[in-house]
Amino acid sequence: MKPGYYFWSGDIAVAEGAIFAGCRFYAGYPITPSSEIAERMALRLPQVGGKFIEMEDEIGSIAAIIGASWAGEKAMTATSGPGISLMNENIGLAVMTEVPIVVVNAMRGAPSTGLPTLVSQGDFMQARWGSHGSYEIISYYPDSVQETFDLMLDAFNSAERYRVPVMFLLDAMLAHMYEKIYVPPEDSVERVERKRPTKPPGEQLIYEADEDLIPPMPRIGDGYKIHASGLTHNEKGYPELTPQAQERLVRRLNEKIRKHQEKIWKVEEYRTEDADVIVVAMGSNARAVRTAVDAARNEGIKAGLLRPITIWPFPYKYIEKYSVDYIVAEINYGQIYHVVREYADNKVELLPKMGGELHTPQEILHALRRYKK
Amino acid sequence: MSEKKKTTMEILREKVEELLRTDRLPHVWCPGCGIGIVLNAFLRAFIRAKMDPNKLVVVSGIGCTGRTAGYVNVDSFHTTHGRAIPFATGIKFARPELNVVVFSGDGDLFAIGGNHFINAARRNHDILVIAVNNFTYGMTGGQHGPTTPTGAYTTTTPYGNPDRPFNIPHLAISLGVPYVARWTTYHLMQLQNSIYTALHRKGFRVIEIISQCPTVYGRRNEMKNPLDMMEYFRKFSIRKDDATAEEMELTYNGKIVVGVFRDVQGIPTYEERYEELLRRAQK
Numbered sequence: 001m002k003p004g005y006y007f008w009s010g011d012i013a014v015a016e017g018a019i020f021a022g023c024r025f026y027a028g029y030p031i032t033p034s035s036e037i038a039e040r041m042a043l044r045l046p047q048v049g050g051k052f053i054e055m056e057d058e059i060g061s062i063a064a065i066i067g068a069s070w071a072g073e074k075a076m077t078a079t080s081g082p083g084i085s086l087m088n089e090n091i092g093l094a095v096m097t098e099v100p101i102v103v104v105n106a107m108r109g110a111p112s113t114g115l116p117t118l119v120s121q122g123d124f125m126q127a128r129w130g131s132h133g134s135y136e137i138i139s140y141y142p143d144s145v146q147e148t149f150d151l152m153l154d155a156f157n158s159a160e161r162y163r164v165p166v167m168f169l170l171d172a173m174l175a176h177m178y179e180k181i182y183v184p185p186e187d188s189v190e191r192v193e194r195k196r197p198t199k200p201p202g203e204q205l206i207y208e209a210d211e212d213l214i215p216p217m218p219r220i221g222d223g224y225k226i227h228a229s230g231l232t233h234n235e236k237g238y239p240e241l242t243p244q245a246q247e248r249l250v251r252r253l254n255e256k257i258r259k260h261q262e263k264i265w266k267v268e269e270y271r272t273e274d275a276d277v278i279v280v281a282m283g284s285n286a287r288a289v290r291t292a293v294d295a296a297r298n299e300g301i302k303a304g305l306l307r308p309i310t311i312w313p314f315p316y317k318y319i320e321k322y323s324v325d326y327i328v329a330e331i332n333y334g335q336i337y338h339v340v341r342e343y344a345d346n347k348v349e350l351l352p353k354m355g356g357e358l359h360t361p362q363e364i365l366h367a368l369r370r371y372k373k
Numbered sequence: 374m375s376e377k378k379k380t381t382m383e384i385l386r387e388k389v390e391e392l393l394r395t396d397r398l399p400h401v402w403c404p405g406c407g408i409g410i411v412l413n414a415f416l417r418a419f420i421r422a423k424m425d426p427n428k429l430v431v432v433s434g435i436g437c438t439g440r441t442a443g444y445v446n447v448d449s450f451h452t453t454h455g456r457a458i459p460f461a462t463g464i465k466f467a468r469p470e471l472n473v474v475v476f477s478g479d480g481d482l483f484a485i486g487g488n489h490f491i492n493a494a495r496r497n498h499d500i501l502v503i504a505v506n507n508f509t510y511g512m513t514g515g516q517h518g519p520t521t522p523t524g525a526y527t528t529t530t531p532y533g534n535p536d537r538p539f540n541i542p543h544l545a546i547s548l549g550v551p552y553v554a555r556w557t558t559y560h561l562m563q564l565q566n567s568i569y570t571a572l573h574r575k576g577f578r579v580i581e582i583i584s585q586c587p588t589v590y591g592r593r594n595e596m597k598n599p600l601d602m603m604e605y606f607r608k609f610s611i612r613k614d615d616a617t618a619e620e621m622e623l624t625y626n627g628k629i630v631v632g633v634f635r636d637v638q639g640i641p642t643y644e645e646r647y648e649e650l651l652r653r654a655q656k
């Protein structure tokens with residue numbers, strides 16, 4: 001895309017941001033409100049020599065992008081609601097075999113078929129631990145179309161750098177909302193490529209991690225005789241079904257993210273320096289909070305907004321940083337609320353909403369007025 | 374200091390071993406299991422075809438057959454149950470120059486993975502599928518699956534199987550698959566030749582191999598000894614390349630029609646059609 005200004009929806013920004021980040025492989029199955037990502041990719045990927053395939057379902061889609069990533073491509077899929085539930089088994093496979101992929105989830109009203117066209121934030125916990133097992137992944141969640149575009153680059157860069165699936169959260173509101181956005185020049189950003197083996201085939205163990213806990217990733221067809229298995233494995237990639245191998249591998253899979261978490265964290269702190277009360281809000285819901293914070297300030301209430309852009313690993317140090325009361329405003333019945341409670345010194349209040357619409361600035365302001373001194 | 378000249382058999386054996394991760398042996402398969410026979414036939418056919426092992430990718434799902442990926446000394450992936458075909462699709466579509474082979478069991482490919490099988494076949498991806506049909510879910514202890522013959526005894530059909538099995542060659546042919554064959558583990562040479570031919574064909578290629586699982590299937594169906602089942606394969610199979618759909622059907626301890634049921638060339642693969650699309654999109 002030529003640098004300049006465009007008028008795009010969140011879905012289009014996902015697709016264009018991905019291509020800008022170097023993604024050249026997309027496999028997916030349509031579902032509201034993420035279908036426009038697939039449609040844009042179907043149009044645009046062939047123009048840049050990339051591959052687009054519509055698979056028979058979401059399970060096939062995620063399996064295909066894991067295969068494509070081993071083949072050397074930056075690969076992604078996008079889905080929502082029921083589709084993300086179907087993908088979870090293979091998210092575990094990508095975690096266990098350390099495959100960089102980006103999975104976009106445009107959150108919609110749920111459980112089940114729920115509210116296909118309307119907003120929710122019900123999938124935070126699923127993004128973290130939707131697959132079976134104890135693991136760490138990376139998850140980002142933007143609040144504007146511009147940030148969606150910009151953050152796709154972070155998503156691919158982190159997936160490549162840490163060899164991990166990145167769950168890119170979006171919501172139905174953001175997916176379909178149009179805003180003006182700026183596309184920077186191609187060469188103005190850093191694109192991260194996964195670490196390649198430095199040793200020749202035969203000498204390189206497939207899962208031998210460096211000091212940063214991340215093993216270099218060979219590509220299919222280059223003679224490394226890769227073996228990857230979802231079974232617990234050793235440095236050779238061979239199954240080793242013992243508690244010792246499990247301890248070594250699963251500990252490292254968690255630690256390789258925790259060790260680098262401060263570099264992964266992205267947070268917006270809005271009028272928080274002198275705040276008495278801070279609202280924690282994410283995604284498009286944070287937009288109403290920003291308005292409410294300004295209104296509260298006009299009324300003399302020292303309110304602020306803390307917006308985790310990195311949802312996982314959770315940027316808990318930002319919660320610890322402030323000795324204030326927190327209000328967690330989220331479109332679910334309490335998910336990030338529990339995480340904030342884990343790290344907050346003072347009172348934490350939940351402002352839930354079951355989905356279908358976001359909080360209004362009035363609702364947030366109403367909650368903030370209780371903190372008027 | 375005269376070195377004894379190696380026999381052809383010795384040389385072949387060495388070549389087979391080069392294609393195996395010998396550091397992982399012994400393997401997990403039971404004595405008398407048919408999966409090793411199929412793997413051996415595959416490796417011999419591959420050696421005969423003189424293809425580049427660095428461009429060969431073996432993808433398996435989960436199951437006893439699914440463990441194959443762990444023993445071949447090439448790029449190899451042991452994925453999730455039922456998902457070998459879409460995983461392989463991603464590899465092939467991303468890098469069409471690779472030689473992609475799916476090696477998996479009947480449950481993996483036709484029960485949990487059935488939707489992927491029919492859709493990948495329909496799209497005609499350039500992938501060779503080696504389907505080991507042992508009439509059961511071997512790995513999980515011998516439950517019935519989508520290929521268990523009606524009437525057979527398994528751990529979940531203690532009164533005999535009321536279910537009806539897939540007719541795999543017929544299914545594949547109905548989907549337009551260009552190369553469709555069936556053999557048993559008794560038909561070593563024919564199987565090897567068939568894999569050799571299939572390696573040289575393009576598009577979705579399906580070879581079903583009827584294989585013995587003495588441990589959890591044969592035992593419950595009066596064929597406890599691996600040789601009993603091989604003996605059944607020998608006595609009850611008939612080669613008929615132009616078999617009708619009805620003739621291809623498998624019945625409980627009944628006859629097994631084997632052969633190359635379809636071998637047509639020139640059907641464009643998905644990857645070829647996409648190459649053409651790319652040219653149009655980039656005009």
Ligand SMILES: Cc1ncc(C[n+]2csc(CCOP(=O)(O)OP(=O)(O)O)c2C)c(N)n1
Binds near residue numbers: 438454479
């Ligand atoms: C999602 C999921 N469900 C169930 C299983 C358990 N499981 C492992 S292998 C298998 C059946 C394998 O049968 P088949 O593909 O015929 O292979 P075989 O062992 O007979 O070679 C099952 C049900 C699993 N691993 N994953």
Ligand code: SF4
Binds near residue numbers: 401406512588589
């Ligand atoms: S259980 Fe059956 S299929 Fe599995 S290894 Fe043993 S004999 Fe082979």
Ligand SMILES: [Mg+2]
Binds near residue numbers: 507511
């Ligand atoms: Mg089986």
